[in-house]
Amino acid sequence: MRPRTAGLLAAGAVAAAVGAAMPAAAPAVAPPSPSPSPVSPDEAVVRQACTPCHALPPPDILPRDQWTAKIYEMAGLMMSGIGAPRGGKAAIPADFDVDAVERYYKSLAPVALATPVPWPPVGEGSPRFARHVMKLAGADNQPAISNVRFLDVDGNGALKVLATDMTHGLVMEGDPRHPERGLSVVEHVPNPCHTTLVDLDRDGRLDLLIADLGDVPPADHLKGSVVWLQRLATGGYRKHVLASGLPRVADVQVADFDGDGDLDLIVAAFGWRQVGSLLLLENRTRDWSKPVFVPRVIDQRTGSINVPAVDLNRDGRPDIVTVFSQHYETVAAFLNLGGLSFRPETIYTAPHPAWGSSGIDVADLDGDGDLDVVLTHGDMLDEFLLKPYHGIQWLENRGTFPFTEHTLAALNGVVGPKIVDLDRDGDLDIVAVAFVPDPRGPDQGPALSLPSLVWLEQVAPGRFERHTLETGGRHVSVDAADYDGDGDVDLVVGNFNATTENWVEVWENLTVKK
Known part of the structure; x- marks a missing residue:
């Protein structure tokens, strides 16, 4: 958690009032402010080493046995200036004591990270879906679908599935109404x-x-x-x-x-x-x-991941919203001043550099007339660990920067948020997928059945209920639209390292009967 400070003005006001009511007495003296907790010599070294480049990493973000490798990796980067603000050199002294940093973190880090928070069982309180598999004819390799979309590519109102495979270099399309026809290559x-x-x-x-x-x-x-x-x-x-x-x-x-x-x-x-x-x-x-x-x-x-162009401040000019991952872990806005000039603003800064920012979507989530941001932070492609602080956040726009953060759900490996009214009840919900390369728990035991497609249903303004649509999948992209025109919202997900038979899955919503 980020440190927060609170003033002690009330105590001073009471002391002043008592002093004014007692003539000829010595001047009232406010009690001394409590002294801050002393900083150990090792912590002082850690602060000097880490904070020139990013927020101070708390010891509990990694298990104890992971810290040595991470510290020496970061020390090498710092000495070469990589990661320092704006490409400059971090202020690391020549006699920098890397052993002190290692002592600090290994003495305070947990042996293991907490077990993932359980989600409700699959299907509980969720719409019914029929799953249809689409594959690339003749493919004999596992897919790596990096992006999947419902798009009207022909401009005739009929949505197609557009998918990209990042390892095979393919841009593909297919008709979700006829999944048996599979995918065809548009371009390499x-x-x-x-x-x-x-x-x-x-x-x-x-x-x-x-x-x-x-x-x-x-x-x-x-x-x-x-x-x-x-x-x-x-x-x-x-x-x-x-x-x-x-x-x-x-x-x-x-x-x-x-x-x-x-x-x-x-x-x-x-x-x-x-x-x-x-x-x-x-x-x-x-x-x-x-x-x-x-x-x-x-x-x-x-580390910029997504770049939605939206009119964030409603002045008629398109602005830019993005999320910088890596060690920055910041959601930022660039307000369009005209003439290709932009004013940077910070929407949100994560509490530490291992937050794992993985995607954003922008919409008026709470229906108050301005644009909010939904952030997922579940990147697992660094230490491949299940991290209890991964999850989904709503960054509420209250008219000032930074936005107000709300943690909506913890979810390992979460990526690709999509803001959509899935249940068609008039308010916006959130759909997201998860990519967990290694689904074993903190003790590296048997694989856990972790959510891979979820729905956060907005059941009251600003209050969300969790629903598990699927477990055990590996997805990095999801999209939502009514592809079959029956009045409900369907989903499409892309598979990453699935079977050769299963490149893309279309989730047909069966809420509205045809």
Whole structure:
């Protein structure tokens, strides 16, 4: 928990009143403030080492036997300046005592982290769903579906499933009304991470923007790119690379940020430890056979995951919201001042650098007329540990920065929040998936049956009830829409390291009978 301070003004006010009522007495003296708890020499070293780059990590965020490796990993990064604010050097003295840091954490860390909080049984209080499997014909490899969407790619009102496989370099589509027909390949992109549907060239046909990692393993390379699949009158696509030589690109969204009538791009160039940024691509295209986008760095931090473009302050200009993971663990807004100038604001900062931020969605969750943020923090691709502080948070917009945080649920491995009215009762709910590479508990015993698809039902304003839709799956993406037009909300999830028969699952909502 973050430290909080409270004033002791009431005691001082009482002392002053008593002194005024007693003539000829000595002046009243307020009692001394309590002294802060002494800081041990080891803790002083820890604070000097850690806080130049990020919030002070509490000892209980990792089990005792994990701290030595983590401390020496971080010490190496600090000595090289990696992770220091804005790429500068952290103020680490030449005689830095790494042994003191190790003593501090190993003396206070728990032997094991707490067991995951149990969720309700599958299906309890939830809509009924029929699951339909979609696969890529002829595939003999396990899928790694990084993003899945319901999108009207043909512009005729019929939703298709769009899916990207990041290890095989595939952008695929399929008809959810006929899952038996499977998926077909639309285009090959090195490592597609996310798709966005937009008519970029304003020709009346819907195109696809692809965020391309460039390579799957985390690394500080410049292989990432932004790819535009331009829809042709004949029905196919022409591939254009709008920007290349980028850090690993996790997301790309569109808006007319400069108000000149065309669409610009905002890019989450996640990168890794040394390279990465929040990047704006200004549209200066005159001939769409040769698109031109000029890059502008909005923020130099690495680890940007999602970049929804929304009018956060309701001034008529599109703003940017993003979440910086890595050691920053911050949800940030960039308010559009016009002329491609932005004012940064902090929406939320996590209490420690292992928070595991994994995704955001933006909507008016509480129905009060402004935009809130839902944050998931469940990244397990560092220590592969089940962490009790992973979960889902509502960051409530009360008109000032930072937003007000509400912890809605604890959930290991949670990613990909989607704000949607799943039960069609007039308020917004939250759907999310979870990716747990190793579902064994803290003692590394038998695999636990952990939730992998969940629904947080808003049962009263700001109050949410947990529902487990599935356990045991491995998903990093979910989307929601009424694909069959029957009046209820259906789901689609992408599988990661499932079987070759099961790439994408369409969850048909059976609430409304056909």
